[in-house]
Amino acid sequence: MISHLRTMWLVFIHLFKKKETIEYPEEKVQLRPRYRGRIVLTKDPDGGERCVGCYLCAVACPVDCIALQATEDENGRRYPDFFRINFSRCIFCGYCEEACPTYAIQLIPDFEMAEYNRQNLVFEKEDLLIDSQGKYPGYNFYRVAGLDAGVKKTGEGENEEPPVDVHSLLP
Amino acid sequence: MTTEQILIVFGVLFVLLNIAAGLIWVERRMLALWQDRLGPNRAGPLGVLIVLADTLKLFFKEDWIPPFADKWVFILAPAIVVASVLMSFVIIPFAPGIVVADLNIGVIFFLAMSSIAVYSIVLGGWASNNKYALLGALRGASQMIAYEVFMGLSLMGVVMLSGSFNLGDIVAAQKNLWFVVTQPVGFVIFLIAGIAETHRLPFDIPEAESELIAGYHAEYSGMKFGMFFIGEYLGVTLISAMIVTLFFGGWLGPAFLPPLAWFAIKLFFFIGLFILLRASLPRPRYDQLIGYGWKIILPVVLANLLITGAVALWLRG
Numbered sequence: 001m002i003s004h005l006r007t008m009w010l011v012f013i014h015l016f017k018k019k020e021t022i023e024y025p026e027e028k029v030q031l032r033p034r035y036r037g038r039i040v041l042t043k044d045p046d047g048g049e050r051c052v053g054c055y056l057c058a059v060a061c062p063v064d065c066i067a068l069q070a071t072e073d074e075n076g077r078r079y080p081d082f083f084r085i086n087f088s089r090c091i092f093c094g095y096c097e098e099a100c101p102t103y104a105i106q107l108i109p110d111f112e113m114a115e116y117n118r119q120n121l122v123f124e125k126e127d128l129l130i131d132s133q134g135k136y137p138g139y140n141f142y143r144v145a146g147l148d149a150g151v152k153k154t155g156e157g158e159n160e161e162p163p164v165d166v167h168s169l170l171p
Numbered sequence: 172m173t174t175e176q177i178l179i180v181f182g183v184l185f186v187l188l189n190i191a192a193g194l195i196w197v198e199r200r201m202l203a204l205w206q207d208r209l210g211p212n213r214a215g216p217l218g219v220l221i222v223l224a225d226t227l228k229l230f231f232k233e234d235w236i237p238p239f240a241d242k243w244v245f246i247l248a249p250a251i252v253v254a255s256v257l258m259s260f261v262i263i264p265f266a267p268g269i270v271v272a273d274l275n276i277g278v279i280f281f282l283a284m285s286s287i288a289v290y291s292i293v294l295g296g297w298a299s300n301n302k303y304a305l306l307g308a309l310r311g312a313s314q315m316i317a318y319e320v321f322m323g324l325s326l327m328g329v330v331m332l333s334g335s336f337n338l339g340d341i342v343a344a345q346k347n348l349w350f351v352v353t354q355p356v357g358f359v360i361f362l363i364a365g366i367a368e369t370h371r372l373p374f375d376i377p378e379a380e381s382e383l384i385a386g387y388h389a390e391y392s393g394m395k396f397g398m399f400f401i402g403e404y405l406g407v408t409l410i411s412a413m414i415v416t417l418f419f420g421g422w423l424g425p426a427f428l429p430p431l432a433w434f435a436i437k438l439f440f441f442i443g444l445f446i447l448l449r450a451s452l453p454r455p456r457y458d459q460l461i462g463y464g465w466k467i468i469l470p471v472v473l474a475n476l477l478i479t480g481a482v483a484l485w486l487r488g
Binding site for chain 1: 204205206207208209212447448450451452
């Protein structure tokens, strides 16, 4: 009986405690930097698309919500012809971000993407592409890769040695 | 019947139905506050219009009668609970002169009406033709009949001390001292039995969500469910009003507030207590509740009756 009264008193005290509720539309939720929300395609520091159309994100996606078609420009640099994410299917698992070799696809802390029409949740490339480097500023895939795609010559990249002349016997 | 009486009847009905509906909001807000939440606060000032929204929602729900149900009994059951609880309010003196029927057997009328409320649970559960509803009805019947006994016996001390079954006389007899002081055991047992009678949360065994889904009203929808819903809140108001009248001096209080205001203050204090009980205490097991009733409360209430009678006789000389 005493314990019941004590319980009731302790619950009553909660009347004056701070409330946990965040009154959402007026008061925003504090999201962590690594929160997995809306998916974006980022750009490298030179303003070029990071995406190289390797399809790894589409393969990694457990719900198959990513569709893309790779193509090449005149320098042999690959980029997606179209890139489509169906957010009505997306489960925001972040596997695409993990799979991406060029840090192009990233999940950002934004979840406010409700729509009345389901078709509006299908984001095309122009909706996904943002004018930012996202979580990896200063990273440019074509500067560290061996490929010459109009960004630098072969062997001139960061942390890259000049190509070895395989026909020479000198050490 | 004079115009004044008719006014009182409709006034009481209007106020009670509004209180019962308003309690939906009060309960949700209070529960939320006690659980460190805010509760419904969007519709209207402080969210009071949630009541309107809830009611409209209930009206627009499909009013479905299961094909396997006993149709007429199924329809009758929710009406009984509201009608019987509203009938009980007839005898409650809200203030001097504001009482619908000043019966000289008020307490007995109240007990009779709360016994009739059992029918709604039993009939509702039986007519639903659903095993969970039937189990709920079974539990409800045994629980309410058991606690009816203690409820009646716990009131006898008050009746003995005031020498009347009339609630107006009982209030008047508390002019000097509230009966909660002279009858503390009676008050505690009436409170426990009252919770069991209204099957409110610590003792909501007939409708235990986690065991019986919704118990006796599992098959009800729309406004029929709304009747059970309103009936529950009316029941809470009724038991609170009875506690105030029998043990806390009814409309008596210092003169700077009108009697009706004192009654309302005390009434809402006990309604708040009911909600606090819901927020804080877990539900006992079914056999624990019945065992507790017959093994502990019955001897205690009988001893209380005996001692009250002896003291009353001794005082009278």
